[in-house]
Structure formats: structure tokens, C-alpha cells
Amino acid sequence: xxxxxxxxxxxxxxxxxxxxxxxxxxxxxxxxxxxxxxxxxxxxxxxxxxxxxxxxxxxxxxxxxxxxxxxxxxxxxxxxxxxxxxxxxxxxxxxxxxxxxxxxxxxxxxxxx
Amino acid sequence: xxxxxxxxxxxxxxxxxxxxxxxxxxxxxxxxxxxxxxxxxxxxxxxxxxxxxxxxxxxxxxxxxxxxxxxxxxxxxxxxxxxxxxxxxxxxxxxxxxxxxxxxxxxxxxxxxx
Numbered sequence: 001x002x003x004x005x006x007x008x009x010x011x012x013x014x015x016x017x018x019x020x021x022x023x024x025x026x027x028x029x030x031x032x033x034x035x036x037x038x039x040x041x042x043x044x045x046x047x048x049x050x051x052x053x054x055x056x057x058x059x060x061x062x063x064x065x066x067x068x069x070x071x072x073x074x075x076x077x078x079x080x081x082x083x084x085x086x087x088x089x090x091x092x093x094x095x096x097x098x099x100x101x102x103x104x105x106x107x108x109x110x111x112x113x
Numbered sequence: 114x115x116x117x118x119x120x121x122x123x124x125x126x127x128x129x130x131x132x133x134x135x136x137x138x139x140x141x142x143x144x145x146x147x148x149x150x151x152x153x154x155x156x157x158x159x160x161x162x163x164x165x166x167x168x169x170x171x172x173x174x175x176x177x178x179x180x181x182x183x184x185x186x187x188x189x190x191x192x193x194x195x196x197x198x199x200x201x202x203x204x205x206x207x208x209x210x211x212x213x214x215x216x217x218x219x220x221x222x223x224x225x226x227x
Contacts, residue, residue, distance in 0.1 A: 009153060033212045044117075045203070045218035091156070098212055100146065100171065103156040 002027045002094050006104035013082045014112050020067075021077045021107045023092030032096035034068070034075045039089040039106075048090070051075065079109075087111045116140075119204050119219035126194055126226055134189045134222045136204035144211060145187040148203040149173060150221070156203065162187055194226045 003026045013019035025034065032053045039045040051059045051068050058066050063083075067076045079086055092104040117138040126132055138145065143164050148156040158171030162181040176198070177191050187206075191198055201223045205216040 004155065035215055037215075037218075042220070044220045045205075047215040050215060095212060098210070100158050100161060101211070101216060103148075105153055105155045 002029070002032075002096065002102045004092050004094050004102050004104040006092055006107050008107045009105070010108045010110070012110040012112060013079070013086075015082055015084060017082055018078060018080045019082055019109065021079075021090050021092075021109065023075045023077070023104060025073050025075060025092070025094045027073070027094060027096060029096040032094055034066075035093040035095070035101070036064070036066070036075075036077045037091045037093060037103075038086075039091065040085075041088070045091070049077070082111050084111050084113060117204060117206050117217050117219040119202075119222050121222060122220060123223050124225070126224070128193075128195055128226055130194050132191050132194055132224070134202055134204075134224070136187045136189070136219060137185050138187075138206040138217070139185060140206065140217065141184065142206035142217070143184070143209045144207045145181065146205040146207075146216065147171075147177075147179060147187070147189050148205065149175070150201040150203055160189065194224075196226045199224060199226050 005024045034051045036048040037045045038048045049061045063080045065078045089106045091106045093101045095101045120135045145162045147160040157173035159175040160179040162168045201221050203221045204219040207216045208214045
């Protein structure tokens with residue numbers, strides 16, 4: 001079974017600064033995918049970034065990047081140059097073999113102007 | 114524009130009532146999912162479908178039922194609502210190759226049973 005743990009219920013960051021959200025996971029699979037989703041207040045959850053476990057290179061999407069440490073089973077999300085629109089719940093998730101996605105409990109990110 | 118729609122967004126209903134939460138997607142996705150989301154908790158999968166006439170229960174035990182008569186439509190029904198059903202319900206869909214594309218989520222239905 002896969003489990004995903006987000007140990008930071010809440011985080012805050014000053015606008016234009018950088019913040020890192022933590023995520024650890026547990027799986028016995030060798031091939032799997034990891035995701036970060038963003039859920040703004042009262043709005044749809046959207047995919048921020050995904051990482052394939054067999055790729056060593058960390059994924060990046062504009063201001064969003066991940067630090068994927070496969071041996072440590074760690075998958076943190078770094079948001080650079082934080083903007084007010086980044087305020088949201090962020091969920092880490094894992095999936096293997098095209099089966100259902102498993103989510104962490106989420107981290108609420110506040111961006112201070 | 115291709116998207117996934119959930120109605121209603123908010124629902125307050127009395128105990129014992131039958132309710133149906135609607136979910137429709139216009140992307141032609143084979144796979145659809147229902148998640149239950151409580152504050153500070155991970156999303157829990159309660160039902161999923163891999164295509165028409167295919168429905169399965171997820172990990173979280175739920176008294177709800179689902180149907181998949183059409184590809185685009187995946188409604189969730191509670192025959193007799195109880196206060197313990199109060200939660201947010203998220204519908205999602207994905208391509209068959211969900212690993213490469215992830216899930217597309219609806220905006221959710223926040224259900225309150227009084």
C-alpha cells in the first residue's frame with residue numbers, strides 16, 4: 001500500500017520569497033509517479049507538477065520545482081518568487097501502475113503581502 | 114471548453130433525505146472518481162469507474178452508491194443522508210493513461226446534513 005505524509009499543516013511565506021513544502025511517501029513499488037496539486041479556496045484542484053520516479057532529474061514548471069530524493073522517499077515542492085495567487089492548499093500525491101492516486105493531508109500556504 | 118462540473122456546489126439537507134451529487138465531464142475520459150475530503154485530512158477514494166457500466170468501491174467505506182451509464186456522467190447517491198455524511202465531495206476524471214496526465218478535478222460539493 002502507498003501512503004503519503006505531509007507533515008506541515010500550515011506554512012506561510014512573504015510575497016516574492018521562496019517556500020518549500022515537504023512530502024514523504026512510502027511505497028514498495030519501483031516505478032511510480034508523484035504529483036503536487038494546488039487547491040485554491042472554493043476552486044478546482046489543479047495539477048502543479050509531476051515527477052516520474054525513474055527520472056533522476058527534478059521536474060520544474062516555471063516558479064515551481066521539486067526536490068525528489070528517491071532513496072529517502074521525499075518529494076518536496078519549492079515555490080520561488082511567491083505570489084499572492086499561490087495561496088492555497090497543496091496536496092502531494094502518488095500513483096503507481098495506473099492505479100488510483102493517493103493523497104497526503106495537505107499543507108495550507110498563506111502568502112503575506 | 115473541456116472541463117468537469119459538479120452540482121450543486123453547496124447543499125444543506127435534513128437527515129433521512131435522499132440526495133444525488135452530480136458530476137459530468139466533457140473530455141471523454143474513461144476513468145472517473147469520487148473522493149471525500151475533510152479539513153486537515155487526506156482525500157479518501159470512495160468510488161471509481163474505469164468506463165461505462167464499471168463501478169468499484171474505494172478504500173473508504175461509504176454508504177453511497179454510484180452509476181456510470183454514460184461516459185460523461187458519474188452521479189453519487191446517498192439513499193438516506195446522516196450528519197456523518199457531512200463533508201466535501203470531489204469528483205475527478207482522467208485519461209486511461211492517468212500516470213502521464215494526472216487527474217482533472219471538479220470544484221466539489223460541500224454537503225451539510227442537519
